[in-house]
């Protein structure tokens with residue numbers, strides 16, 4: 047394990063990292079640690095670092111500022127940056143002092159330190175040769191459970207991030223299915239895969255239609271985690287994640303600029319797999335089912351065309367106006383399958399669904415669509431606290447009229463070039479059988495973005511921690 051814990055420090059670590067909130071400033075501590083003859087000047091603004099050298103002991107003391115309360119949700123980023131910047135340096139030994147940190151800060155510290163070890167260059171021929179820094183966290187005994195929980199969060203996030211960053215020639219729908227199977231085996235939850243034959247029999251025609259132009263066949267991944275002493279037959283929570291392994295747009299093909307980013311069009315799926323994994327790791331007291339309708343949206347002679355009418359698991363017919371609006375098609379079957387077969391109390395779906403949500407909200411918050419005030423306020427509160435924000439969007443029934451088709455039950459694209467993320471959500475609503483406790487999160491802007499890890503965009507792991515914290519709240 048690249049991160050270990052101790053309840054006392056080593057005699058002479060090469061580097062020491064200590065983080066303080068502004069109001070926690072402890073000059074005396076730093077002065078003694080660094081062997082300084084004077085009281086140091088510390089800048090404890092969020093993310094600021096000040097470095098001191100202890101010449102006799104040949105060690106470096108890095109003081110990291112945590113700012114004030116408003117900076118807390120983002121504090122995992124500060125730790126992550128410090129570790130990430132140090133990664134390239136060979137044989138790094140870093141001792142992090144954590145015993146003075148509160149539960150919330152310690153959680154963020156552990157998540158950041160662990161995430162800082164992510165290696166995005168795993169396909170470089172020398173990619174695995176980067177020396178792993180040796181991180182030691184010095185804490186009090188009674189902080190151990192906080193650290194173990196934070197580490198489980200970080201590792202489930204990392205596996206989701208890795209999956210999103212995996213190129214689509216490797217990450218087929220079947221690869222995602224195998225990934226979920228392996229996670230289920232390792233952490234103790236059930237995974238069932240519905241293949242093309244079974245999906246055909248079940249009439250998951252919308253999911254199959256999206257994948258029909260690809261040699262990589264569509265699958266539906268069904269995950270179930272049940273606590274040991276669970277009494278409930280039906281799950282308290284059902285999750286659905288958009289699992290498009292690559293989105294070319296299909297016959298309504300996308301422009302080539304940045305099309306490569308569409309390998310991330312399964313970030314909703316990664317969040318759902320990561321969240322079910324996290325529930326199992328933490329043995330949360332909640333019965334949860336996760337569904338991933340997975341397909342590749344390719345251009346081919348067999349692809350669906352604009353104007354085609356297709357069926358769906360629920361039985362409704364859909365006029366495909368634009369084959370690039372494919373996420374809502376696979377989610378229609380995912381949602382309908384979940385509701386019919388599992389009858390969950392609550393449903394949350396996550397999808398990189400529209401460019402329109404990015405136009406509306408940018409890259410700092412997901413769009414949230416729901417009729418349920420209680421779920422909306424809980425998710426808002428949890429998301430703000432952990433820096434995976436959601437912002438509630440309008441969702442009045444007027445928007446649904448834009449999705450009426452002349453020749454089928456519904457069409458997959460509004461005729462008006464406005465409010466695209468809302469009309470997309472209205473399309474999904476038509477497949478929820480009026481379930482009262484359903485929330486749709488459009489994560490197109492937050493799932494894959496600029497990070498300190500890379501020059502191009504990379505996965506953020508959005509959703510894993512949010513869903514984990516939400517599950518804890520309602521369990």
Ligand code: BES
Pocket residue numbers: 293295311368370371372373398399400401402459466490491
């Ligand atoms: N996967 C895209 C949405 C997307 C865009 C995600 C940018 C992440 C970044 C989705 O399938 C799509 O193509 N949506 C279209 C819908 C349009 C055809 C109605 C869009 O938003 O442009």
Ligand code: ZN
Pocket residue numbers: 293295369370371372373
């Ligand atoms: Zn698309």
Ligand code: ZN
Pocket residue numbers: 290293311370372373398399
């Ligand atoms: Zn898409």
